Amino acid sequence: MSPNVAISLEKLTKNYGSTRGITEVTFDVNAGEVMGFLGPNGAGKTTAIRTLLGLIKATSGNATILGKNALVPNIELRRKIGYLPGIAATYDRYSALKYLDFLAHMRGLELESEIRTLARRLDLDINEHIHDLSKGNRQKVSVIQAFMHSPEVLFLDEPTSGLDPLVQREFEKILDEARDRGAAIILSSHVLSEVEHLADRIAIINQGAIVIVDEISTLKSKARRRIDLFFDKKISKNDFSKVPNIKEIEVEDGSLHCVVTGSEHELLKRAVELGVSEVRTQESSLEEIFLDLVGSK
Amino acid sequence: MSIYPSITKNKEALQGFLESYPEAIRKIFRMQDYTSGPGFLSTELYSFMVPLVLIAVGATWGASATAEEEDEGTADVLLTLPISRTRILLSKIAATTTVTVFLSFLAMANIVVLRGVVDMEIDNGKLLAATLSSISLGFFFTGIAFLVGSFSQRKGSAIGVVTGVSLIAFLIYSLSALVDNFDAIEPYNPMEWGLKGQPLFNGLDGSGNLKLLVGGIVFLVLAILKFNKKDISTP
Numbered sequence: 001m002s003p004n005v006a007i008s009l010e011k012l013t014k015n016y017g018s019t020r021g022i023t024e025v026t027f028d029v030n031a032g033e034v035m036g037f038l039g040p041n042g043a044g045k046t047t048a049i050r051t052l053l054g055l056i057k058a059t060s061g062n063a064t065i066l067g068k069n070a071l072v073p074n075i076e077l078r079r080k081i082g083y084l085p086g087i088a089a090t091y092d093r094y095s096a097l098k099y100l101d102f103l104a105h106m107r108g109l110e111l112e113s114e115i116r117t118l119a120r121r122l123d124l125d126i127n128e129h130i131h132d133l134s135k136g137n138r139q140k141v142s143v144i145q146a147f148m149h150s151p152e153v154l155f156l157d158e159p160t161s162g163l164d165p166l167v168q169r170e171f172e173k174i175l176d177e178a179r180d181r182g183a184a185i186i187l188s189s190h191v192l193s194e195v196e197h198l199a200d201r202i203a204i205i206n207q208g209a210i211v212i213v214d215e216i217s218t219l220k221s222k223a224r225r226r227i228d229l230f231f232d233k234k235i236s237k238n239d240f241s242k243v244p245n246i247k248e249i250e251v252e253d254g255s256l257h258c259v260v261t262g263s264e265h266e267l268l269k270r271a272v273e274l275g276v277s278e279v280r281t282q283e284s285s286l287e288e289i290f291l292d293l294v295g296s297k
Numbered sequence: 298m299s300i301y302p303s304i305t306k307n308k309e310a311l312q313g314f315l316e317s318y319p320e321a322i323r324k325i326f327r328m329q330d331y332t333s334g335p336g337f338l339s340t341e342l343y344s345f346m347v348p349l350v351l352i353a354v355g356a357t358w359g360a361s362a363t364a365e366e367e368d369e370g371t372a373d374v375l376l377t378l379p380i381s382r383t384r385i386l387l388s389k390i391a392a393t394t395t396v397t398v399f400l401s402f403l404a405m406a407n408i409v410v411l412r413g414v415v416d417m418e419i420d421n422g423k424l425l426a427a428t429l430s431s432i433s434l435g436f437f438f439t440g441i442a443f444l445v446g447s448f449s450q451r452k453g454s455a456i457g458v459v460t461g462v463s464l465i466a467f468l469i470y471s472l473s474a475l476v477d478n479f480d481a482i483e484p485y486n487p488m489e490w491g492l493k494g495q496p497l498f499n500g501l502d503g504s505g506n507l508k509l510l511v512g513g514i515v516f517l518v519l520a521i522l523k524f525n526k527k528d529i530s531t532p
Contacts, residue, residue, distance in 0.1 A: 050529070050531075078377060108379070
């Protein structure tokens with residue numbers, strides 16, 4: 001294991017019996033890295049995060065956080081963790097400030113200054129009672145409780161749910177600052193564009209199992225891309241019969257449309273030989289990659 | 298207690314009236330000596346009302362302690378704080394027990410203050426014994442409530458189970474004076490341990506209270522063990 005690894009899951013499995021849990025989930029997250037954790041609803045994202053946090057007990061496998069076994073209760077380790085649950089539940093009878101102060105007190109910390117700073121940045125009135133707050137403002141309270149103690153490890157389960165676009169932008173800055181100071185972050189989301197924008201790498205999970213873990217740029221290079229080639233003369237499908245990595249080929253007079261998976265080097269080489277005049281590539285979105293991978297599983 | 302003076306004024310008439318009740322009713326409500334201070338308090342408060350209020354408080358708080366946190370989704374943040382599950386549960390047990398003890402002594406203090414006003418003769422030591430017996434009963438059912446709560450993931454079902462168990466125990470205790478078939482289970486009924494000794498007449502039943510306290514502790518230890526291994530659910 002690299003000394004920079006802050007979170008490590010090795011064949012982590014949670015078996016619920018009849019209901020699907022997670023099966024042999026394996027990936028690492030480095031310090032100063034945001035790992036986007038993607039998957040359809042019910043794929044196992046929340047189960048994996050809650051198993052790492054000790055809220056549910058693993059059936060088998062190993063997991064470490066900051067070099068410590070994450071599967072046995074460790075109070076010292078919990079001091080270094082921030083967690084934003086998928087359901088932002090709080091003690092509604094308190095004001096936001098009192099609730100956050102209570103959590104800080106339970107951590108043995110005095111964090112009023114940090115709480116006020118984060119609340120100001122997220123445009124939250126912390127003197128309001130939580131039961132009077134909108135869904136978005138309650139989510140801000142949850143964001144503050146996860147970040148207020150500057151944790152070394154953050155688990156964020158659908159963190160921007162309910163936040164308006166301006167506040168989302170501020171949240172992204174707060175996340176970037178945490179990454180810059182070296183925090184390891186698992187960011188689960190179904191908003192693929194958000195993960196694409198924020199994460200350094202992504203792990204895709206489907207039906208409880210990891211489908212792929214890779215850098216976004218690498219994933220994109222491996223992904224299906226639609227390419228349109230235009231020629232000044234008529235061409236036929238046979239001209240490209242020996243070119244690897246292409247499929248779904250369509251030829252219309254002087255143009256060829258196809259889908260490329262992997263390297264497009266041979267395709268372009270052949271196109272140049274045939275005197276290509278124009279090449280158009282349609283970049284795959286992360287969503288297409290995601291659907292490809294999940295669909296192929 | 299405000300009706301007590303009218304009872305003592307019409308003591309003989311009332312005693313005769315109560316004797317006209319079927320014996321079964323008098324046995325169920327333990328009305329043998331209704332016109333005396335201990336008899337009145339025993340029938341009106343310490344054989345029924347006070348223990349059941351304490352059991353209800355213990356059952357509701359105990360069953361809610363963990364199940365409610367899961368039910369409402371607040372357990373996720375709470376249980377990832379740097380505090381052990383054992384310490385969290387012990388704090389909740391301490392809070393529940395404090396409330397039941399406070400309510401018991403509040404009831405006792407009311408009686409001590411009002412007994413002079415209504416001219417009721419009641420021995421301090423025996424009143425304390427009745428208070429402690431009620432606390433023991435409340436503690437026993439608090440233990441059951443925490444244990445059920447540590448298995449359950451829903452507050453409503455946890456409270457329902459504990460309330461059901463306590464009502465069945467109380468029904469069996471009430472009917473045991475009439476139904477011979479209940480004799481076999483009588484020694485195992487916690488209501489018997491707490492109430493049968495009639496502490497307002499006979500003082501503290503040490504053995505009965507000890508059984509309640511030990512039983513309560515056993516249930517609480519099992520609750521802590523279970524809670525430490527529990528998979529916390531989401532709403």
